[in-house]
Amino acid sequence: MDISVYRPGDLSAAERAAWTALQSKAHLNGSPELANPFLSPEFTLAVGRTRRSVRIAVVREDGEPAAFFPFQRTAAGVGRAVGLGVSDCQGLVHRPDFTWDARELLRACGLAVWEFDHLVEGQTPFEGSASGAFPSPVMDVDQGYDAYLRQLRAHSPKFTRTTFAKERRLGRDAGEVHYVHDERDPAALRTLMAWKSAQYRRTGRSDRFAHPWINELVQQLFHTRSEPFAGILSVLYAGGRPIAAHFGLRTERVLACWFPAYDPAYSKYSPGLILHLRMAEAAAADGIAYLDLGRGQKEYKDSLKTRELIVSEGWVTRRHPVAFGHRAHRVPVRALRNAVLSRPEFFEPADKILKRVGKIRSKG
Structure with a gap:
């Protein structure tokens, strides 16, 4: 793979147009999920104006852009999906039938680990590193x-x-x-x-x-x-x-x-x-074509939805001390949160406690 990494402001107009074209044709190429706005260049560029750590990897084949991989990176090489925590769709935007080696991509991006929590479906090289998959309800119109x-x-x-x-x-x-x-x-x-x-x-x-x-x-x-x-x-x-x-x-x-x-x-x-x-x-x-209501168990989403997409969370890692340390820190937190959210006997008492705390905070 021919991979170049850019700061958001260094991405050319032609490269942005190529990225947009991949999204516009995604539904025709059998990957409609790649048309999500959180995978758009506009979202990555906007995050880049608020977060200096944003980078964009452009993968070329025969000199032409074949894929775009936006990410955030610390000086130590810890990578995260762009806007992790507020982004509801993450991954690599690519041509049809494009394949990649996840660890080769991380190496080219200077990453020891890349963390995601809303990985879009169909990202096979990343999905093997997912620790869980979750429904994202949609309204088909x-x-x-x-x-x-x-x-x-x-x-x-x-x-x-x-x-x-x-x-x-x-x-x-x-x-x-x-x-x-x-x-x-x-x-x-x-x-x-x-x-x-x-x-x-x-x-x-x-x-x-x-x-x-x-x-x-x-x-x-x-x-x-x-x-x-x-x-x-x-x-x-x-x-x-x-x-x-x-x-x-x-x-x-x-x-x-x-x-x-x-x-x-x-x-x-x-x-x-x-x-x-x-x-x-x-x-x-x-x-x-559809409204994506986003990952999360909510009664109103169940009432409005016509079907569900699946998003994944996890980490892609290389054999690197930074990757081991990051996973050791993050895995227990993620596991505890998901256990609480997925089991009513845990979630309902926790939700009640949070609401009581919220009332106290609101009065204060």
Whole structure:
């Protein structure tokens, strides 16, 4: 393999265009999962403006780009997926039938280890190092919104009926319900981020928006617009007031759901569910094939999904002291977290404790 490693700003316009072309043709080449926005050059470049450790490996065959591998690297050679912790899809974007040797790639990138937690399906050279695989629910709208609704009614008739009834009641109680699929007002984004921060604190979770680089990344992506890629802020209004919002990323065929939140004062109307159905309708009209709800066990995802993708987590390593040390530190933490999340007898008590802590933090 002919592999060159670049800083994000050193990637040429021709190389960026080649990367985008691989994503645009992915569904035609039997790898539709490679069209995910988190695998786009725009996402990697945005993370690169907030994290100096971002690098991009370009693999060439016969002088032409055949694959792009974005990653982050420490001085010691510890590698991570770009945006690990906020990225919901990771891997190598490549030509059809392209094969690679994972350890040869790591060596060329100066990595002793590469860690991932949302590895996309079909990355065989990396999948052998995965320690676990997890469902990532999706909402298929490639046949149109009406077809999606028919499938939803067949799968969850009570859920569908109740959600639409709540939307009608919301309109009667709070005023006309209005939806904006691509809201460009930065004030609406600030409202969403404030709701999400409050939700994290209320439920005892770590507040992602307490990290300046995540704040900066989201705001950058909100203003990012190219022909195949955009940051999309969707807002549900009632009586002229925003009551639910979502910020995600879109390519030509995939809308990646990322940061949903709502005003708790309207929780009895399930505004988040209403918002997701409106998003599905608008996405179908825009030619989107599916909405990726992201890895994680949530009741609302089970209600909305039509199927599931699979993402993996783990480490690709070379025989190197740094790799051994990193695994020894990270494996127990990952194993404990996954055990808690996957088993109701562990998760439910832990979730209750987190929510009690969240109440104390919110009062303070």
